[in-house]
Amino acid sequence: MIKSGDEIRQAYLDFFKSKGHLILDSAPLVPKNDPSLLWINAGMAPFKPYFDGSLEPPKKRIATSQKCIRTNDIENVGKTARHHTYFEMLGNFSFGDYFKEEAITWGWEFVTEVLELDPDKLWITIYEEDEEAFKIWHDKVGLPEEKIVRMGKKENFWQIGTGPCGPCSEIHYDRGVEAGDSEEDVLGGEGDRYLEIWNLVFTQYNYTEAGEYRELPNKNIDTGMGLERVASILQETETNFETDLIKPIIDQVVEMTGIPYRQDEESVTAYRVIADHIRSASVAISDGALPSNEGRGYVIRRLIRRAARYGRKLGFEKPFLYKLVEKTAEIVKGVAPDLKKQLAHVKNVLKSEEESFLKTLEQGLNILEDMLSNLKSENREVLAGKEAFRLYDTYGFPLDLTEDIAAEAGIKVDEKGFEKEMAAQRKRAREAREETSFSRGEVEKIYAEFKDQIEEDNFTGYHSLKEKTEVIGLLQDNQKVKKLTKGEKGDLILAKTPFYAESGGQIGDEGIIKNDNFKVEVTNTVKKAEVFVHQVEVKEGSIEVGTEVEAVVYHNRRQATARHHSATHLLHKALKEVLGEHVNQSGSLVAPDRLRFDFTHFSALTEEELETIERKVNQAVMENYQVETEVKAIDEAKKMGATALFGEKYGEEVRVVKMGDFSMELCGGTHVEATGDIGAFKIISESGIAAGVRRIEAVTGEYALDYFNSRLELLEQTAAELKTEPDNLLQRVKQLQKEQKDLEKELEALKQKLAGSKKDELLDQLQQIEGVNLLTAELEDLDNSALRNLNDQLKDKVDSAVIVLASKGDNKVIFVASVTEDLIAKGFKAGDIISKVARTAGGGGGGRPDMAQAGGSKPEKTTEALAEVEKIVREIAG
Missing domain, CATH: 3.30.930.10 (Bira Bifunctional Protein; Domain 2)
Structure with missing residues (x-):
């Protein structure tokens, strides 16, 4: 059937x-x-x-x-x-x-x-x-x-x-x-x-x-x-x-929390929301959607955040949704097979998004809970739009999330007030933009006036790092001046220049502009209104408009920058070959001492992938391909198969940079003459910077040699510190790790013994509340296992009691509760008690009627949380 x-x-x-x-x-x-x-x-x-x-x-x-x-x-x-x-x-x-x-x-x-x-x-x-x-x-x-x-x-x-x-x-x-x-x-x-x-x-x-x-x-x-x-x-x-299309996900979450699916109405809702939303988010991400602040991206973000928030109700304080993707993929494989193929990508996006959300959620939730608590104490039923907007503006709480949480407390949100605040913010932003646009527009006009005085091919730095030229403009604070004197800083414009202006990720050149009467240092070169602008400081004499000068780019700095820029082209190609054609550049920084390359990819790179990419780049370096540049019509360049670089604006004609048969890109930057000039290429880090975007940082040439030498020095220093030779370092570390584990086991045994020795002392603190034996105690630095064992030992010594123990540690507190069988029959349930207690200490948890455990993020509220137990016992007993 x-x-x-x-x-x-x-x-x-x-x-x-x-x-x-x-x-x-x-x-x-x-x-x-x-x-x-x-x-x-x-x-x-x-x-x-x-x-x-x-x-x-x-x-x-x-x-x-x-x-x-x-x-x-x-x-x-x-x-x-x-x-x-x-x-x-x-x-x-x-x-x-x-x-x-x-x-x-x-x-x-x-x-x-x-x-x-x-x-x-x-x-x-x-x-x-x-x-x-x-x-x-x-x-x-x-x-x-x-x-x-x-x-x-x-x-x-x-x-x-x-x-x-x-x-x-x-x-x-x-x-x-x-x-x-x-x-x-x-x-x-x-x-x-x-x-x-x-x-x-x-x-x-x-x-x-x-x-x-x-x-x-x-x-x-x-x-x-x-x-x-x-x-x-x-x-x-x-x-x-409860069908096999959803229930296996719920079962996995139950296994992770230890809280029964049908413990109460709140847990049922939480489990169902998580199971539903992980199906939506996982399949949507595998189909090409990514979390963002608008459109379908916002829908994904809302689903993930909503599921994460319900996860907190079940005690999750760290990202957990990504752990459900494999089970989800197994369930939906008949209709969404791509999810199984993209597990790593989907997990990465979910984990990254949840981590980002949790950072702001804690603060925002605490503030919102205080707001709702105050409203209730004042018998008010509406949260002001201004307060809802503050949560949105400061903590990233979308209105719907605030409404969801408020609704659970029986509070409505003043949507009209929220929209009024939002409209006011838009107005402020628009006015600021208009003001900025006006001032920027005025500045652009000032620099644009120099366009007619600049020679047609005014950048000569592709072929020469020196140029005899003329000063045609001087500015300070975006205003024209006639001269700059020793110690003054300003902007300098030349009729033609060998200085490369910051563009396409490559930083601007530095160098010297001089003649017999003065010397100025160029600290950066940028473009304003498409005019090359040299940011300078006068070191000797004074400089005036119309002066003949010699402009000299710092050779070593330019060459080091060129090595890193050419290496980005090789890296781009290697990434596509190893990871796939979906890789595209999404940002870069090319500097004398390093390169940074951002690219689209949806999972962290493995050590093997990084090694292969690095080897491919170095192989291209050793092949010593000639670096050839040609100016082509844009359509012709595309037909040749040239890859466009991030951030470049292309006109009718483009500059094609070709490195043998390995790489061909459209690029206006400066490069080495042959790939062998790069010397060496070393990846120093790989990381994620946004959902679906990775970053590689690398060094070349002398900076690669410096990196190798620093690592070797660190290796030797570490070996000396551990009193061994570099060749034996790994074995020495393993030995120390084993010794540490043995000491940790010994320490754990001592903690268990110490906890057991406190048993009789704690039993003396047993009190009667409304005819019910109650024991609460606050301890220090016991882990979950030690606290549970102590709770069990105390429970074995009493015929009837409610026992709640707490142990404080670094930035957290853990609770364990137990209830004897006779009191369970009277309505006392450990899971219910611990849930209310932990909430006071900024946490959550639950468990069975006879035993439950929980955690909290506010150890300073431990005493206040334990005081809640007596109130709960009085309420149930009454």
Whole structure:
């Protein structure tokens, strides 16, 4: 019998394949060529061009299992049985081929004969005026009239504005009165008794601007069956969340926390939200989406942050969502196989995003909780928009997150006040931009005035580092001056110059400008209004406009910069060869002493990959390729296969830099004459700087030699410190590590012994509260294991008691609670007690009724937290 989600999906596709349908893979969640959609949100969404006739379908009959995302009801996810942000829709489609009779009869055949659902539990709804559908269900299928329920336009007519539209017919499954008997437990209601499992849309009309429904010459069929819903019926689960499409993720999180799935309503919601959102985020990221502050990127960010926040309710204080990706990939492999291929990338993005969020979440949450607590104490029910905006502006709390948390406390948020503050901020930013733009525009004008005085090919630094030229401009604080004297700083403009101006990641040249009467040092060279501007300090004499000078670039500095710049080209090519063609430069810094290269890639590089990349670059260096430059038309350069560099603006003509057959890029920077001039190339670090962006830092030439020598010196110093030879250093470190582990075990044993010796002393602190024995104690520097053992020993010595122990350490506190069997029967539960206690100390946790543990991030509140235990005992005993 068909039961699993994978079996249902395959059975559906096989069934419609037998009916002459072309079976297509699920489209990616990110829509292609459809700016009207953030996400693929229905099975028909990828086929809109076929439905509107703008494209010819590959076949007139198609069936798919389509992954979908919808977030319009996100606040209900986890709180109801069937709301999801990610779900799978089974659908069969006809583009001007078959129509109602086939769609209806095949639908009935599939649910009754393939899925073997009990016909007596199936109900049909149709549009009240659709006599054709009624006759097919009644006469062809053979359903009694009372099983076919007519409904109005709102329930059973599909239409979005003008254009194609038509009536619907839905198949519902009756789960019985035990599933619900409220007013909503009726056909078309929001209750859990009647489940709509399949919607058949008959697109037969075109709704005109004049308000007329005209028959379409080519009628279409669009159906959608919810896989999760069908699975819940066949697997006989209470909700979709207990099916094999979701429950394994929940089970993994339960295993990680130790808190039962159904411990209380809060835990149920938390587990369901996490399981749902990790499916959405994981599959969306594998389909090309990345977290950001706008559009679909913001949706991903919101899902991750929402799941992370619910994770805190279960005690997670560090990133954990990335650990669920492998289980998710296994579950969705039948519809989203790319997730399994991109595990490392998806994990990296999730972990990076969660780490970023957690940094600001702690502070923001504490402030928000204080705000809500104050509101409650003052019997107020609305959080001011100004306060919500402060959370957004300072701690990155989006309004919806603040609303979610506030709603849980029964507090509303003043949205209008928030929007007012947001509008005021936009106004301030706009005014600042206008002011900045004005001042910048004025500055640009000043420098642009020199364009006419500059020689046409005024940069001569590709071929020479010296130039006889003339000073045509001097400026201080963006104002023209006639001269600069010793000790003064300013900007200097030459008729032509060998100094390279900062551009494309390469920093500007430094050097000397001089004649017999003065000497100025160039500390940087930049471009303003496309004019080369030398930032200078006068060292000797004074300099005036119109003076003839000699401009000299520092040779060694330029050469060192050229080595690093040429190395970035080799590195770019090596990255593409090792990691794949998806690698693209997204930023760079080329300096005399190092290079920094940012590139698109979605996982940390392995040691093996880094070694291979480094070896490829050094091999290209040793090949000593000639570095050739040519100026080409942009189209010709592209045809040659030249790669464009980040940050460069290209005109009609471009400069092509070619290094043998290994590398060819468009680049305006300065380079070595042959790759052998680079000398040596060494990667010194690799890191992630944003989701999907990595960074490599490296050195070349003499700086590479300095790096090697410094590492060798460090090795020798470390060996001397550990009283061994460099060749024996590894073995010595292993020996010390073993000694440290032995000492740690010895220390742990002593801690356990010390804790046990305190047993009798602690028992003397046993007190009676409302007839209940209670023991609370605050200890120092005991780990989880020692604290649990001590708790167990104390529990063994008493017949009846509630015991709560706490141990403070560096920036944290841990709690362990236990309750004897007789008190559990009276309503005392260790898990409930520990959860409330830990919350006071800035943490959370839980466990079984007889034993539970938790952690907190505020050890300074340990005493206050333990004081809560007495209040809880009095409340329950009372």
